[in-house]
Amino acid sequence: MSETALEVQDLTRTYGAGDNAVTALAGVDLAFRRGSFTAVMGPSGSGKSTFLSCAAGLDRPTGGRVLVGGTDVTDWDEERRTRLRRERIGFVFQGFHLLPYLSAAQNVALPSRLAGKRPDRERVRHLLDRVGLADRAHHLPGSLSGGQQQRVAIARALLSAPDVLLADEPTGALDSTTARQVLGLLRGSVVDLGQTVVMVTHDPVAASYAGEVVFLVDGRVAGRMAHPTADAVAGQMAHLDELVSA
Amino acid sequence: MNAAMNGLALRSLRHRPRAAIATFLAVLLGTLLIGSFATLAESSSGAPAPDDGTLVILGAVVGGWGALIVLFSVASTVGITTTQRAAEIGLLRTIGATPRQARRLIARETGAIALAAAVIGALAASVGGRLLFDLIRSGGLVSDGTRYDAGPASVAGAAVLVLAAAAIAAAVAARRATRGPAGVLVRESGGEQGRMRWWRVAIALLLVGYGIAMAVVTVAVTAHADDPYAAMSTSGSSSILVGLGLAVLAPVLLRWGAGPVRLLAGTSATAHLASYNTVRRAHLLAGVLAPVVVLTSAAVGTLVLVDIDARTLPAGTPDSDTIALLNNVVVGMLSLFAAIMVVNAFVATVAHRREELLRLRLLGATSRQVRGSVVAEAGIVAAIGVVLGTLAAATTVVPFAVARDEGMVPDGGLWLVPAVAAAVVVLTLGSARGAVRSAAPEPV
Incomplete structure (x- = not known):
């Protein structure tokens, strides 16, 4: 098993052609170690979402490679x-x-x-218990709060013990208390289960739950920060232009 | 302010051609169908006896059943297209439109489309009525001396009737869409939606009760009448009435019916998704079940009725030939109508679920699985619809078979039931396939 859960090499993605071409990713190199929790941050238009889409195989990169668990999946x-x-x-x-x-x-x-397998009831119950919703197993989403729905979604994402869990603004629609619970669960999956998590976010508080923050600006990696605190991340976000010129 | 709302209404129409076309077609065909038969009733005033009576019966009775189906389908088409716009209406309200303004916007839009369609439908009906009259006269049902004599009154009346149905349906749907607080985030239609409104149950019971009462009258009274067509005139509409009644109850019947079907469906991912969606969001798919039931009941009921009639009367009676022809024309038109409804309803429900189907793709469902689940839902709906429709058809077939001394089960023509059922299933599955093919999103 590869030590790197997810890796992108010289990833580029351009939309449109000719004069109207927009470059969303301009050569991104990133590797995410197994069992790491990384936040990807950047202003709107920095390429965060495109990066996530390419990593997940939802979008085809214009150039570069995507490796999941050491396997090159770019041309699949x-x-x-x-x-x-x-x-x-x-x-x-x-x-x-x-x-x-x-x-x-x-x-x-x-x-x-969807994979055509009979679901492992025991594992489903265990995961729901893990996110604190064992007693809500038979409720429909409509009768759950936003925070509870997101916890169900985390349990679902953990079901297959995936190489990497990709989270796209997972707390964007939640209030700060429920957001903390959700972030705690994501970090718990890293610490307890050795899960790899890559989270795209705008929120410095959310980013502070990660072990490392990667800053994207104009489709490039503009900087990194280990052991981030919310204040340090917020300060860095306010001065991203300096990272670029540096 | 008024001009602004009108401008907004027109612009928003251009953005949703598909919904506009659905409403337009329903109103156009509805006006054509009702208007054509109404001209027969109007022509009767100048006709000599007994032609006047024949024309009234054809126009009012045959046209009457048709009108029920048409009004029902116009109302449900307008209802579906309005409900689809909940998100847009929520947005309008957050930026300051009052519920009244939002309702007026919907009324203007529906009104503009429906008016245009009704005018064209009325013009077509004045031609269609003439053709229908020629058909009846060449069949010998009325004497050659009787002339087509309908002015604009009957087609205009039909147009007004259809417009009124569209307006009421739009008003009800708009009220539902603007109830409650404004908000951009529409709650996704989730699990079981409360119980049915009492008035809906009341209408359904009234329709079913009336249909069954007519069946009882057929067996008890008109079966013994001297006129062989007395029994037909009382039993003929039962299948349509009961079918419409069941269609009104479609959400509840779908939820009940999907349980047993689920046991047969198996445990694959597509069957799993389809059966839970059918049970827990019966109110969405009920829009498809309703026309399937009406289509089956009207087609089976009337076709078997005509078949019994042809078998039990001495052959070659001019009356019998024409009545059979006329009945077949009615079945043809109503089937066409119901078929358009089925296709419409599927396009509407699938378009409504675009985002949800895309979500399945993101979670790792193959496009085959996504399509498969929608087609499987169609299969469940078709199965339940065919069973209910056949039950409704029995309220016409059984009394008429008894009246013509064939007993509870007709002596022949039973092959018509599986033939209609097969056609309905093919239509339902086909429209689901078509709808999901054009609307199901691909992530890349």
Whole structure:
């Protein structure tokens, strides 16, 4: 098993062509160690979302390579990339993305159903218990709060014990108290389960839960910060232009 | 302010051509169908006896059943397209539109489309009515001396009736969409939506009760009448009435019916998704189930009725040929109508679920699985719809078979049931496939 859970090499992504071409990623090199928790930060338009889409196989990079668990998945076709998302990547989205007509337990079990496997009930129960929702297993998303829905989504993302869990602004739609619970769960999955988490966020407080912060500006890596605190991250965010010119 | 709302209404129409076309088609065909039959009733005033009576029966009775289906489908099309816009209406309200203004916007939009469609439909109906009249006269149902004699009154009346149905449906849907606080984030339609409103249950019971009462009257009274068509005139509409009644109850019936079907569906991911969506969001798919039930009940009921009639009357009676022809024309038109409804309803529900289907793709469902789950839902709906529709058709077929001394089960023509059922299933699955193919998103 590779020590690097996710790696991108010289990743570029350009939208459009000719004069209208927009460069979202201009050569990004990043490697995420197994069991690390990394926050990717940057202003709007810095390429954060594009980076996540390319890493997840949702978007095809214009150039460069994407390696998941040491396997080069850049040129995989849609069918294989779908299986990749199902089996080796866990997703947590800002908007939760639960299926409204499936109960909490059924939502958690969904990736395994989609893979054509009989869901492991014991594991589903264990994961719901882990996110503190064992007693809500049979509730539909509509009767859960936003924080509870996001916790269901985290349990779902952990089901397949993926190579990497990608989180896209996971606390963007939550108040600060529930946001802290969700971030605590993400960090817990790293500390207790050895899960690899890559989280895109705007929020310095959220970033402070990570072990390292990577700053993206104009589609390039502009800097890094180990053992971040919310204040240090906020200070750095306010002076990103200096990182670029440096 | 008024001009601003009008401008907004027009601009927003241009953004949703598909919804506008659905409403336009429903109103146009509805006006054409009702208007054509209404001209027969109007022509009766100058006709000699007994032609006047024949024309009234054809126009009012046959047209009447049709009108029920048409009004129902216009109302549900307008309802579906309005409900789809909850997000946009929420946005308008957050930036300062009052609920009244939002409702007026919906009314203007629906009004503009429906008015244009009704005018064209009325013009077409004045031609269609003439063709229908020629068909009846060449069939010998009325004498050659009787002439087509309908002015603009009947087609205009039909247009007004259809417009009124569209307006009421838009008003009800708009009120639902503007109830509650303003907000951009629409709560996704989730699990079980409360119980049905009492008035909906009341309408359903009224329709079913009336249909069954007509069936009872057929067996008890008109079966013994001297006129062989007395039994047809009382039993003929039962299947449509009961079918419409069941269609009104579609959300509840779908939830009940999906349980047993689920046991047969298996445990694959697609069956899993389809069966839970059908049960827990029955209110969405009910929009598809309703026309499937009406289509099946109207087609099976009327076709078997015509078949019994042709078998039990001495062949070659001119009356029987024409009535059979006329019944088939009605079935043809109503089937066309219901078929358009099924396709419409599927396009609307799938378009509504775009975001949710994309979510499945993000979570690792293959596009086959996503399409498969929507087609499987269509399969569940078709199965339940065919069963309910056949039950509703029995309220016409059984009494008429008894009246013509064939007993509870007709002596022949039973192949019509599986034939109609197969056609309905193919139509339902086909429109689901078409809808999901054009609307299901691809992540890349």
